[in-house]
Amino acid sequence: MVLSLVENEEAVIRQNGDYAIVAITKHGVETARRLGSIFQGSDVYYMSKFEKGDEEQKGIQLFQGSVRLLLPSLFKHYKGLILIISLGAVVRMIAPILKDKKTDPGVVVVDDKAEHVISVLSGHIGGANELTAEIAALLGAVPVITTASDVQKTIPVDLFGKRFGWTWESDEKLTPVSASVVNEERVAVVRESGERNWWHHDTPLPESITEYESIEEALKQPIDGALVVTHRLLAEAEEKILDNGVLFRPKVIVLGIGCNRGTAAEEIESVIKETLDELQFSINSVKAVCTIDLKKDEEGLLEITNKYNWEFIYYSPKQLNEISIEQPSDTVYKFTGAYGVSEPAAKKYSGSDKLEIVKKKSGNVTISVAVIEH
Missing domain, CATH: 3.40.50.11220 (Rossmann fold)
Structure with missing residues (x-):
């Protein structure tokens, strides 16, 4: 043909x-x-x-x-x-x-x-x-x-953290911040969460680029541009760093979720958003929803994870019972064979012993929140 x-x-x-x-x-x-x-x-x-x-x-x-x-x-x-x-x-x-x-x-x-x-x-x-x-x-x-960033072996701002799944909150400042980088102006990199090994060249970080532990620390310095990596919602005083800065969202938030059979996606989504707002966390940094394998076909959970393109992970009761938890429940064990669902699921996937929210019950939904530490 x-x-x-x-x-x-x-x-x-x-x-x-x-x-x-x-x-x-x-x-x-x-x-x-x-x-x-x-x-x-x-x-x-x-x-x-x-x-x-x-x-x-x-x-x-x-x-x-x-x-x-x-x-x-x-x-x-x-x-x-x-x-x-x-x-x-x-x-x-x-x-x-x-x-x-x-x-x-x-x-x-x-x-x-x-x-x-x-x-x-x-x-x-x-x-x-x-x-x-x-x-x-x-x-x-x-x-x-x-392209200048490749020739100079510096940060390609529009690809910063892409291989880890980092996403920018807004592309409004991509071009001016890229210009600051390639023109060797003073650029701050603030990584509060996310993968550490973001620098991928075999040469040292350029002298014009400085890493800071916090936005507050970076704002004390004379900077011309900024790359901020955090799962947090910025406080009003911190927003100044975005005058010529790009905010990146690393995929570090893990949601452990248990729910009654047939719970509507709208209710699950509402609890997730409400909980993240309480923590002042960005929904754009959610990486995975984790639960028990009894819920692997739960329509509400499947609808939410598909909507946001989140990973959907489920564990057997045996796997969940291997995790040490703060709030074991005999009632949950009676119906599921596990002493907890949301709490151990969030801990197991994130690898963290410390949860931002151990277990919160809201209507038909129980939620736990962990942050992956790199």
């Missing part, structure tokens, strides 16, 4: 992988075929005039017409594009279809002799820089990455 590309009509593609490899020249086709055979999760596209007869067998998709007409469909469906096309042509073709760096796919260009691999678009958030390094290694080519 050959895709006939028509102006103002979206190409109907067969997507199997996360990455599209596209070629439009004789040498480019050879590179695309080679790369497609060794780069997992990729789909290969090239012009039908270079057909070799085994494309259907190999899952390669042929097209006729301008490659420019194929790109909108690829942009819409793929995580990353590897284009074996000249850089100038790629820039001209993708310019009209660019939307936002948070949604545009990573775009990588490979030259016709496969000597250089260039990160073109969405280097950080779209993953083009990592893709560039990977494709260059597979082809034995030279990776070309020009």
